[in-house]
Amino acid sequence: xxxxxxxxxxxxxxxxxxxxxxxxxxxxxxxxxxxxxxxxxxxxxxxxxxxxxxxxxxxxxxxxxxxxxxxxxxxxxxxxxxxxxxxxxxxxxxxxxxxxxxxxxxxxxxxxxxxxxxxxxxxxxxxxxxxxxxxxxxxxxxxxxxxxxxxxxxxxx
Amino acid sequence: xxxxxxxxxxxxxxxxxxxxxxxxxxxxxxxxxxxxxxxxxxxxxxxxxxxxxxxxxxxxxxxxxxxxxxxxxxxxxxxxxxxxxxxxxxxxxxxxxxxxxxxxxxxxxxxxxxxxxxxxxxxxxxxxxxxxxxxxxxxxxxxxxxxxxxxxxxxxxxxxxxxxxxxxxxxxxxxxxxxxxxxxxxxxxxxxxxxxxxxxxxxxxxxxxxxxxxxxxxxxxxxxxxxxxxxxxxxxxxxxxxxxxxxxxxxxxxxxxxxxxxxxxxxxxxxxxxxxxxxxxxxxxxxxxxxxxxxxxxxxxxxxxxxxxxxxxxxxxxxxxxxxxxxxxxxxxxxxxxxxxxxxxxxxxxxxxxxxxxxxxxxxxxxxxxxxxxxxxxxxxxxxxxxxxxxxxxxxxxxxxxxxxxxxxxxxxxxxxxxxxxxxxxxxxxxxxxxxxxxxxxxxxxxxxxxxxxxxxxxxxxxxxxxxxxxxxxxxxxxxxxxxxxxxxxxxxxxxxxxxx
Numbered sequence: 001x002x003x004x005x006x007x008x009x010x011x012x013x014x015x016x017x018x019x020x021x022x023x024x025x026x027x028x029x030x031x032x033x034x035x036x037x038x039x040x041x042x043x044x045x046x047x048x049x050x051x052x053x054x055x056x057x058x059x060x061x062x063x064x065x066x067x068x069x070x071x072x073x074x075x076x077x078x079x080x081x082x083x084x085x086x087x088x089x090x091x092x093x094x095x096x097x098x099x100x101x102x103x104x105x106x107x108x109x110x111x112x113x114x115x116x117x118x119x120x121x122x123x124x125x126x127x128x129x130x131x132x133x134x135x136x137x138x139x140x141x142x143x144x145x146x147x148x149x150x151x152x153x154x155x156x157x
Numbered sequence: 158x159x160x161x162x163x164x165x166x167x168x169x170x171x172x173x174x175x176x177x178x179x180x181x182x183x184x185x186x187x188x189x190x191x192x193x194x195x196x197x198x199x200x201x202x203x204x205x206x207x208x209x210x211x212x213x214x215x216x217x218x219x220x221x222x223x224x225x226x227x228x229x230x231x232x233x234x235x236x237x238x239x240x241x242x243x244x245x246x247x248x249x250x251x252x253x254x255x256x257x258x259x260x261x262x263x264x265x266x267x268x269x270x271x272x273x274x275x276x277x278x279x280x281x282x283x284x285x286x287x288x289x290x291x292x293x294x295x296x297x298x299x300x301x302x303x304x305x306x307x308x309x310x311x312x313x314x315x316x317x318x319x320x321x322x323x324x325x326x327x328x329x330x331x332x333x334x335x336x337x338x339x340x341x342x343x344x345x346x347x348x349x350x351x352x353x354x355x356x357x358x359x360x361x362x363x364x365x366x367x368x369x370x371x372x373x374x375x376x377x378x379x380x381x382x383x384x385x386x387x388x389x390x391x392x393x394x395x396x397x398x399x400x401x402x403x404x405x406x407x408x409x410x411x412x413x414x415x416x417x418x419x420x421x422x423x424x425x426x427x428x429x430x431x432x433x434x435x436x437x438x439x440x441x442x443x444x445x446x447x448x449x450x451x452x453x454x455x456x457x458x459x460x461x462x463x464x465x466x467x468x469x470x471x472x473x474x475x476x477x478x479x480x481x482x483x484x485x486x487x488x489x490x491x492x493x494x495x496x497x498x499x500x501x502x503x504x505x506x507x508x509x510x511x512x513x514x515x516x517x518x519x520x521x522x523x524x525x526x527x528x529x530x531x532x533x534x535x536x537x538x539x540x541x542x543x544x545x546x547x548x549x550x551x552x553x554x555x556x557x558x559x560x561x562x563x564x565x566x567x568x569x570x571x572x573x574x575x576x577x578x579x580x581x582x583x584x585x586x587x588x589x590x591x592x593x594x595x596x597x598x599x600x601x602x603x604x605x606x607x608x609x610x611x612x613x614x615x616x617x618x619x620x621x622x623x624x625x626x627x628x629x630x631x632x633x634x635x636x637x638x639x640x641x642x643x644x645x646x647x648x649x650x651x652x653x654x655x656x657x658x
Contacts, residue, residue, distance in 0.1 A: 003587070003588050003589065004588070004589075006588070007323075007588040007589075007590070011326055018333055018348075021348055025345070025347060026345050034609070034610050034613060035343075036340040036342075036343060036345055036347055039332075039336065039606050039609075040333065040336045040347065040348075043329050043332050043333050043336070044333070046325070046329050047326060047329045047330070047333065050322050050323075050325055050326040050329065051326070053322045054320075054322050054323060054326065057322070078380050079379055079380035080379060080380065081380070082378040082379070082380070083375050083378050083379060083583075086374075086375060086378055086551075086555070087375070087580065090555060090559075090576060090579075091576065093555075093559065094559065094569070094572045094573065094576060097559070097569075097572070098569055102560065106556055109552070109556070110552050110553065110556065113548075113551070113552035113555070114548055114549055114552055117378065117547070117548035117551065117552070118546065118548030118549070119548075127549070128549075131549055131553070135553050135556070136556075139556070139557075139560065143560070143564075147206060147208075147209050148209045149205065149206075149208055149209060149564045150563075150564065150567050151560060151563070151564075152560070152563050152569065152572075
């Protein structure tokens with residue numbers, strides 16, 4: 001399994017990083033036998049060895065079956081394009097909320113997402129706009145006036 | 158005991174609490190019945206809404222969602238053959254054929270009544286075992302707690318995924334995530350990288366929403382999952398409850414056995430509703446006089462699966478409230494809800510907040526009645542909701558995810574935590590890692606570390622972990638749970654070996 005090899009190696013790298021960082025933690029207090037670094041180190045060692053096992057298994061299985069799946073980018077893109085779009089757009093959304101606040105960011109983000117994922121004809125634009133307005137204003141008013149929960153307010157507006 | 162129940166009843170029978178319990182049940186059924194949406198997701202997203210409420214009100218919402226969700230999965234399971242949640246997989250085996258045979262109403266009514274009875278049985282078991290378990294656990298010292306947490310973590314790591322290594326790795330990832338921030342004992346910051354926000358550590362809620370809501374939403378957006386199969390509801394949906402109840406009680410043994418299987422496996426850490434319904438179905442088949450009819454739309458099979466999955470509800474709450482060790486991801490969210498309201502689950506819970514504990518018992522009991530009523534009288538409404546297209550639903554829920562994460566502490570950093578753990582969760586599922594061990598690691602990590610180090614401060618003798626009987630038992634059980642998958646794999650290999658050669 002190609003997946004297992006990648007996952008295993010990533011785990012090893014991450015474990016090594018955590019171990020390195022744990023070494024830089026301060027010395028424990030006198031009566032504390034373990035100190036703040038003991039458990040993170042232990043976790044890193046366990047995680048690293050598991051990463052080794054997982055990637056080794058991946059290599060072993062790959063040679064055993066000797067099956068190479070040629071990556072077909074077209075079908076991959078077809079299957080995963082919305083996931084990629086959503087990752088990017090969510091990133092932008094959080095950034096936008098930082099500057100423009102919840103109301104404006106959401107009013108832009110929701111219809112954009114709906115139209116990217118869904119179809120783009122007159123009817124779907126209309127439903128996107130209506131649901132956006134209802135949902136955004138609904139959340140805004142219920143959170144601020146009913147539930148007394150703060151929503152992100154922007155730094156610019 | 159009875160006076161405590163009276164206290165519980167007085168906690169629940171407030172108009173506000175009842176209303177919230179009802180709303181929770183509605184939300185639960187919605188998240189249960191839409192395929193690709195899970196109960197954990199519903200709980201995680203509803204949690205931020207409860208910040209402003211009292212702890213009893215917040216818990217009422219959670220209990221409602223859990224009860225409704227466990228039952229709601231059967232709607233699409235029966236009508237479409239696609240389980241709404243993993244906890245109703247076995248429901249499809251008989252529920253869908255029964256509905257295809259022209260009896261969708263009967264099938265839904267059977268499933269609903271079975272869920273109801275399963276829930277009630279488990280509520281009774283919960284109310285009578287949890288206090289005793291808590292009383293036992295009151296004698297625990299830090300040694301026992303530490304070993305118990307090790308047991309909880311190992312059993313969920315070994316049972317929740319297909320690969321033991323991946324399960325344990327997922328758990329350790331959660332433990333590491335919990336290390337970020339202030340050290341639980343001496344208060345020094347860990348892994349802060351000079352950032353004041355990282356020094357505060359990751360909050361539990363954004364991690365939870367990221368792992369269980371965000372990543373699942375991304376999965377719903379994959380090309381192959383986008384084809385919406387819309388539900389067509391037949392005109393006549395006659396429930397015929399009287400007949401249905403009669404048919405269910407033709408096999409009282411089946412009903413009781415399945416409910417108890419559900420409760421038992423719910424209480425066992427690591428196995429939740431997703432496993433319990435299949436085990437109960439298998440057992441029902443084994444004990445049945447007509448096993449060959451299973452899978453053709455038989456009442457027994459449907460009853461077994463549905464009573465078992467709602468039975469897990471009460472079971473889940475037993476270790477969560479009595480020991481502070483959640484059995485699976487749903488229980489982990491329930492525990493998170495308690496912690497958010499400033500209540501540390503554990504054996505002291507029933508001593509310090511008996512009103513809350515008995516309130517939960519009564520609330521769970523009442524939630525089952527709400528579920529019954531909603532499923533029987535409002536099923537059309539829920540079916541309509543499953544027709545909302547993915548491209549509308551997913552963005553809206555994503556917005557809920559982000560504000561839910563923000564609301565806990567009003568910091569933007571938590572939205573980034575949500576995003577990062579969402580991506581992590583997505584890739585973990587893609588790479589075949591289970592997510593439940595991670596969230597348990599996040600919750601139990603600090604508790605385990607505190608107890609371990611506290612034990613060593615009070616007495617620096619390491620061997621106490623192995624010589625104190627209860628602690629030793631937990632450690633032996635952990636070892637067994639780690640080794641068990643190896644034995645199982647070996648046995649399966651031996652079985653498989655002859656035909657392949």
